[in-house]
Structures are given as C-alpha cells and as structure tokens.
Amino acid sequence: MSDAELTRQNILTVAADEIHQHGFKATSLSIILNRCEISKGALYHHFTSKIELGYAVFEEIYTPMFLDVWQSALSADDPVEGLCEFFTSMTEQMSCSEVVCGCPLNNLCEEMANADEGFRLRILSMQEQLNQLIVNSLERIHVDLRTGLILSQVGYFIVATLNGATTLSKSSRNKELFQQVIAELCLYIRALKVVA
Amino acid sequence: MSDAELTRQNILTVAADEIHQHGFKATSLSIILNRCEISKGALYHHFTSKIELGYAVFEEIYTPMFLDVWQSALSADDPVEGLCEFFTSMTEQMSCSEVVCGCPLNNLCEEMANADEGFRLRILSMQEQLNQLIVNSLERIHVDLRTGLILSQVGYFIVATLNGATTLSKSSRNKELFQQVIAELCLYIRALKVVA
DNA sequence: CTTGCAACATACCAAGCGGTCGGTTATTAT
DNA sequence: ATAATAACCGACCGCTTGGTATGTTGCAAG
Numbered sequence: 001m002s003d004a005e006l007t008r009q010n011i012l013t014v015a016a017d018e019i020h021q022h023g024f025k026a027t028s029l030s031i032i033l034n035r036c037e038i039s040k041g042a043l044y045h046h047f048t049s050k051i052e053l054g055y056a057v058f059e060e061i062y063t064p065m066f067l068d069v070w071q072s073a074l075s076a077d078d079p080v081e082g083l084c085e086f087f088t089s090m091t092e093q094m095s096c097s098e099v100v101c102g103c104p105l106n107n108l109c110e111e112m113a114n115a116d117e118g119f120r121l122r123i124l125s126m127q128e129q130l131n132q133l134i135v136n137s138l139e140r141i142h143v144d145l146r147t148g149l150i151l152s153q154v155g156y157f158i159v160a161t162l163n164g165a166t167t168l169s170k171s172s173r174n175k176e177l178f179q180q181v182i183a184e185l186c187l188y189i190r191a192l193k194v195v196a
Numbered sequence: 197m198s199d200a201e202l203t204r205q206n207i208l209t210v211a212a213d214e215i216h217q218h219g220f221k222a223t224s225l226s227i228i229l230n231r232c233e234i235s236k237g238a239l240y241h242h243f244t245s246k247i248e249l250g251y252a253v254f255e256e257i258y259t260p261m262f263l264d265v266w267q268s269a270l271s272a273d274d275p276v277e278g279l280c281e282f283f284t285s286m287t288e289q290m291s292c293s294e295v296v297c298g299c300p301l302n303n304l305c306e307e308m309a310n311a312d313e314g315f316r317l318r319i320l321s322m323q324e325q326l327n328q329l330i331v332n333s334l335e336r337i338h339v340d341l342r343t344g345l346i347l348s349q350v351g352y353f354i355v356a357t358l359n360g361a362t363t364l365s366k367s368s369r370n371k372e373l374f375q376q377v378i379a380e381l382c383l384y385i386r387a388l389k390v391v392a
Numbered sequence: 393c394t395t396g397c398a399a400c401a402t403a404c405c406a407a408g409c410g411g412t413c414g415g416t417t418a419t420t421a422t
Numbered sequence: 423a424t425a426a427t428a429a430c431c432g433a434c435c436g437c438t439t440g441g442t443a444t445g446t447t448g449c450a451a452g
Contacts (some may be wrong), residue, residue: 004399023307025222029440039401040441046399050440100310106363110306111219113366114296124367150380156364156373157357157380164360167302168352170309171320177352184346184353188384199418200429225410235431236411242429246410 008046010036015053016061020104023111024054024119051116058122062104066126070133079137080144080193084186087162091179099166099175106163131155144193154192161185204242206232211249212257216300219307220250220315247312254318258300262322266329275333276340276389280382283358287375295362295371302359327351340389350388357381 001009014035018027029050033040047053069086076082101107105126112119134155138145165181197205210231214223225246229236243249265282272278297303301322308315330351334341361377 007399022311026311028438030438041401042399044441102306102310107306109367110298110303110363114298115218115222120367120369127364127367150376153376153380157377160360160364160377161353161357162360163363164356164358167306167359167363168323168356171305171316171323173316180346180349181353181356184349191387203429224408226408237413237431238429240411 004046007036007038007042011038011043011046011053012057012061016057016104019054019057020101020107023107025111025115051118054112055118055122058108058119062108063122063126066105067129067133070130074133074137079134079141080189082137083158083189087182087186091175091182094175094178096173099169099178100173102166102170103163106166109163110167127159130159134158138192146192146194149192158185158189161188200242203232203234203238207234207239207242207249208253208257212253212300215250215253216297216303219303221307221311247314250308251314251318254304254315258304259318259322262301263325263329266326270329270333275330275337276385278333279354279385283378283382287371287378290371290374292369295365295374296369298362298366299359302362305359306363323352323355326355330354334388342388342390345388354381354385357384 011032014032015027018032018035029040029043033043036042043053047056073079073082073086076085105123108119109123109127113123114120131152132155135151138151138154161181162185165178165185168181169175169178207228210228211223214228214231225236225239229239232239239249243252269275269278269282272281301319304315305319305323309319310316327348328351331347334347334350338347357377358381361374361381364377365371365374
C-alpha cells in the first residue's frame, strides 16, 4: 500500500472512531488532524469535504464491518440459533465504551437520516440489505417455522429491537438492560419455530 | 399567567420544538430568539445556560407529555389491548414530520446520554418510570398472562422495540416500515396472554 | 536533468456559536 | 412619589468550525 493510500486509510479509521464516539456533526476535523498528525491540506487532498469523508467512512468502514458480522451469524446451519448466539456473544464481549457509544449505523440513522439526503439513502440501502439477509436465511428453514409469518416484517422487528436495546442502554451505562432486552428477543426469535 | 411567565413558556415551547427537530447540540439559541421575537438578554434572564434550558424542556415539556400519553394507554381495562390500540393509533395519526423527527426522548437518549450526565440521569429516571408503569399494568392482569414472564424485561423490550421502530423509519421517510414493526410488536404483546 | 503532478503543509477566512455586560424599561412594594 | 428590582435589550467577546488559497516537497516519467 502506497504512503498516500496509507494516509487515506488512517484518516478513515480515525474518522470512523470519532464519528462513532461523538456523532457526525460533533466530530471535529481538527481533532482528526491531530490524531492523524497530518495537516488540513492532507485531509482536503483526499476528501473534498467533511460530508464526503463521512460518506467514505460509511461505505468503506461501517458497511463492510456490518455485513460481515451479520453474514457470519446468519450463515449458521440454524440461523435462528445463529442469531441468538450472535446476540448473546455481543452482550458478553461488549465493552463499556461500546455500551456507551452504541451502534455506528443506528447512531447515524438517528442523527443524519433527517439532516442529509446522502446519508439517508446510504442508511436506507444498508437496512434493506440487512433485512434481505435475514429474510433469506429464515426462508432457508421455512419448513421449521410457524405458518403465517411475514418474514420481512419479522426481519425489521428484530433489527428495530436490537437498535432500540442499544439506544436504551446508553442511559444506564451498563449492559444489564441490554442483556434483558436481548434475552427477551431470543425468546421471541426461538418462538418463530414450530414447537417440535 | 404573568407576562414574564408567558415569555418563559414560549421559550420552552419553541425550544422543545427546535430540539425535537434538530437535536440539542444543533439547536441554535439565535433561532429560538428569532422565533420568540425576544432578545438574548430575555432568554438568559430566564435560563442560566443552554443546557439548563435543555433540562427545563425535558422536565416541563417532554416528561409530562410522555407520562400522560403512556398513562392513558395503560389505564385501559385490558392494558394489552390498550397498548396495541395506542401503538396502532400512533401509526395512523403520525404525520410525515413526526416520522422524520422521531421521539424526542429517544432522540435525546441517543444524542446526549453519552455526552452529558445531567441529561443521562433525567433520561434514565424517565425510562425507569415508564417501565414501572408497564410492569404495574401488566401485573394487574397477571392471571391472564403466561407463566414465567419476566415483566420488567418485557417492559424494556416493548420500549426498546418501539424506539427502534421510530429510528428505523427515519431513513425511509414514510410510516410503512414503522407500521410493520408495530404490527409485529402487537403480535408479540398479545401473545403474552395465555390462549383462551 | 528537468518537467510535472501527486502529496502534503501553513496561514488565513467568514460565519456561527454560547455567553457576558452595561444599560433601559416596566412593575411592584413601601 | 420613590426606591428597588424584575424583565428585557443589544452590542460585544472569545472561540471553534468547515473551508480555501498559496506555497513547498518528493517521486516518477520523459
């Protein structure tokens, strides 16, 4: 990787962390410059504006990270158990800072979907991709599932609850609340199956 | 109501609307001053700082509004049906701007719980009050409910899902997504009861 | 060897922010 | 009537923000 590309990646990584911690609007370019030990000229050589940097972070950092982790959870033989294990391991591995900072995509949806069309469309596309992943994996085991389920609706319900749980936990600063909601969510997910 | 108190209330109302629309940090005092047609001196006569104004909005506008609406939903003879009707009527009455702006408390939790201790504690207290309301009303009909339910967990699950649904809907700018999640949430809530 | 452009650095800018302060008007108590 | 204070005004301040324009360095092709 060339020096220039290294600089670019470094900016993206640091910016992703700052945006995760403080949100997009509250993220200061000068702090990114300090952390990267570069000048303003360097940043504006690689990105035309703050919002374009934000888009790049979304597309090159958040999106692949997000798809990877859901993909692997849903590719289990039994996606229902895959999801539950994924959620449970989240609560176990979750550090305190992650409880406080929440999910980057959920944060951006809250903050920017209403304020910037570019962010809104990217977030929307991400949500639809994620929902499709869930629907596809549930369809794989449709013979084990209750009849009458609207899978797309179920997918959005799961994502909504997970996001709601992270937001809710921010005020208590510990993962107890998160764990409770996740536990209830796993009950719901497992109840999607017909009783054996 | 005295003129001074009228001014104060006007500031609170306008500030509540601005914070709802743009979040706390992005809310500009000068815009509030313009909308209220008052001077900066007037505002700082009634409130010592921007953050104190934010606290006042939370306590005097958002909190009572929030408790009122949940209280009345949960005081129905059957709180399960009360909740479902409440949620369903939300989707029907919801204007486009409300879809876009989301729930004021959920927004503040996302934005400020991590950034300001005063907001965090107020939000936490609000969440606990709300959960207690739900738990109390479900306990009233515990004979109709499935055994083994952890009511506190159920309460937080409901709130988390509702909040997640509002956030999720922001990116699509319409209430279709919200309605889907709410529909699934009502299925979940009604399934709390034992089959008759 | 030199020409040229990518890859930076630095100084600067206007705008907006929350907040302060001295002054003015209106109201109320004595 | 007067004194005191509440209620309000508006100019000003320091600071930070995203963004720009000019200048410098270094590598790489011709």
